[in-house]
Amino acid sequence: MADQAVDALLSLSGRALPLLRQWVGAVPGCGVARGLLTLVTADRLDDAVLKEQLVLAHRDALAAGAREASLVHGVFLHTHRHYRLTADHLAAHFERWPADELAGLMLGAFPSCGDATYRARGDALVEQQAAVAGEGSWPWLGWLASFRAEQGRVREAHTLAEQALGLHARSGVAAHALAHAEHELGAGPAGVAFLDKWLAGDPGAVQSRHLSWHAALQSIASGDFAEARRRVDAALPREDVGMRAATNWRLLLVGQEPAGRSDPQHVRELLAAPGGWAEVFHTFNLALALAVESATDDLQRLARRAAADPRPDYRDVLAPVVQALAEITTGHPRAAADLLEALGEKAERIGGVRVEREIIQDTLARALIDAGDHTRAANLLHHRTTTRHHHTYENHLLTSDAPAG
Secondary structure, three states: HHHHHHHHHHHOOEEEHHHHHHHHHOOOOOOHHHHHHHHHHHOOOOHHHHHHHHHHHHHHHHHHHHHHHHHHHHHHHHOOHHHHHHHHHHHHHHHHHOOHHHOOOOOOOHHHOOOHHHHHHHHHHHHHHHHHHHHOOHHHHHHHHHHHHHOHHHHHHHHHHHHHHHHHHOOOHHHHHHHHHHHOOOOHHHHHHHHHHHHHHHOOEEEEEEEHHHHHHHHHHOOOOOHHHHHHHHHHHOOHHHHHHHHHHHHHHHOOOOOOOOOHHHHHHHOOOOOHHOOOOHHHHHEEEEEEOOOHHHHHHHHHHHOOOOOOHHHHHHHHHHHHHHHOOOHHHHHHHHHHHHHOOOOOOOOOOOHHHHHHHHHHHHHHHHOOOOOHHHHOOHHHHHHOOHHHHHHHHHHHOOOOO
């Protein structure tokens, strides 16, 4: 049972949660089992229950050994969103227990720090640990593929993801890494076909909605906008504001009808909730949802609040991006283009990953076209139109005169 649960968890399978619960029920004194279950369910637990479960898990893990106790301590830090402390702890953990696959489940702590130094440390650590694990470790091949995709080393990421899937066809990490690589390569219908086949094998997979969103992006890339809308409405509930808004804004940028929209009042409530401003990328996605609704007043208020925020990523990056969205919704493309061009590489600090941040470049291209600067827009998208097999979307950005919204 333990091996099945671990395999399902590393695979990001929909069977992971029931198997973990069975494992804890069968061996309630196993600290690692309880710790992993808590890692998976932490967002659904209140603070008191979370603390209770982690105290029990750590007590039992200490009795089992140093590695087990270290794993559970990492879970404690990660579930409390102490990402820098988690990253530091993982670095020390891997020194004692190289290529520990269960510890690899928390590698997201490094990019979540929102710090370029920690991101670079994470990249180096993954590369080092993957080398230690060797080519026979499908989890580490998948994680390395993910980091390669984020580094822009797309063909390497594609090869590594395929190697991992060759060893373990149900690897969710590898499937996700392949989706990122195929987005950058413009795989189009071939990418959609792979995702559909993979998802059919486990409709309850942890990433099912996210991978369906990737399929929608591939449909957009190849110009099948109706299919993209169908996929979004079939796979994403209205409450899934981030991915829905990211798809709809892309559609609006090329003058296409969006899929089902989010409720603006719901978006305002999310912004007002404690988590609305906890992470810059989450706030950015909520801003996109407002842009889809042409909610200019809301966007301007959000931009002013971000500009007054003491956190540099909010003040220096989010604020001008949101103001640019507001300018587009009021028909001022030149002002939007000036704001986004002034950001330069700082736009990466908006958070998320390359595929997600690309929407800022899409928005700049639209603004440049609407401002009559076709040459700069073409130069901006040159790397995409020359390297992607399917780039109908980019062609629409460069030739369509239809305004967004």
